[in-house]
Amino acid sequence: MSTKTEKPKILYSCYYSRSREGEHFIPEHVFSYQISGEMIASDNKNTFYSKPGDFRFSRRNNLAKFTKIPPEGGEFKTISLFLDQEILREVSKEYNLKSDKKVDSDAMFSLAPNPLYKSFMESLLSYLEVEEKNNETLFHLKIKEAIHLLLKVNPELKDILFDFNEPGKIDLEAFMNKNFHFNVQMQRFAYLTGRSLATFKRDFQKVFSETPGKWLLNKRLQEAYYLIKEGKSPSEVYIGVGFEDLSHFSFSFKKKFGIVPSSLKHS
Incomplete structure (x- = not known):
């Protein structure tokens, strides 16, 4: 596994005040769970709203703006898993999983609530809230678990997850x-x-x-x-x-x- 310094593969976000992200680029697929507060995201076509209990999927190589809104007197909390290309290629090779077709979908979309998703996300909280070091190997395994979970609950995501093509030349x-x-x-x-x-x-x-x-x-x-x-x-x-x-x-x-x-x- 790569030893270079990079963005965490699993991120637990907590905010007490309204905030907006800096750069508006989604470099990797992201599987997220909204614990509390609300998020408003927009690309150049749609506005997407996320409320407590929602699961969402963000596609890589898209532009989007995010506004995070904590509840009154409370804290905005999300868990986000970054499904990077390195891990996806690893899973693709191990299980012979390939994209069969090009899928045109929004930059972000909701995933229907599922008890498997919820129990998985809640299992991560104990690790994320403690902020212990040297969890890299564990988080690598949890990302792979998340990929298999996504495929089990939403098998149609296979054609998005394992599409490794880079953007082509456009107007x-x-x-x-x-x-x-x-x-x-x-x-x-x-x-x-x-x-x-x-x-x-x-x-x-x-x-x-x-x-x-x-x-x-x-x-x-x-x-x-x-x-x-x-x-x-x-x-x-x-x-x-x-x-x-x-x-x-x-x-x-x-x-x-x-x-x-x-x-x-x-x-």
């Missing part, structure tokens, strides 16, 4: 105009459009006649201008259009338009 202009508001690194955009970073930058220059960085900044600021003019506040807008920091957004906005965002709707 760059259509993709960027649809996804510019997602806060992801440039190499993510390149990967999702089926290009190396160098090819992505070269093709981008041909299509838009400017660099990806300049185009993204201008596109996001133009969208923010429109939304604030329509009555939204800068604090509502800046994350939604792809900025991480309100002060950086305000600085960039003033540099482009000559006024601070908060004064726009009064102008």
Whole structure:
């Protein structure tokens, strides 16, 4: 098993205040259980709601925004298992499991409640709440157990889980105009459009006649201008259009338009 430092394969999330994720990219399939609080997720087509007791599946190589909302006076809690390609290939080889067809589905979808899912997730809590070290081998086995459990309860997931194809080359202009508001690194955009970073930058220059960085900044600021003019506040807008920091957004906005965002709707 790999010894490099990477994102935990099993994550127990706890929040006391409303929070939003940073980067909007789902790099691996994720099997999640909502313990308390609510989650709102959106891609460029749908908005997905998750409430206590819900199970969900998130597909790899998708863009999505997440807002985590704790219950009043309580804590937002989820368990998320990251079904990475290394483990899935291991299971595929061990049990001769292969994808038979390409499946087109949403970036996220609900899994019907099942007592097997619930007992599995509850069995993880004792390990996750204690935060003991050196659980890597155990968690590796639990991820494999989760894969088999998913296949038992939802056998149709086989064609998603064992599809190891990478994104193919797609229309760059259509993709960027649809996804510019997602806060992801440039190499993510390149990967999702089926290009190396160098090819992505070269093709981008041909299509838009400017660099990806300049185009993204201008596109996001133009969208923010429109939304604030329509009555939204800068604090509502800046994350939604792809900025991480309100002060950086305000600085960039003033540099482009000559006024601070908060004064726009009064102008």
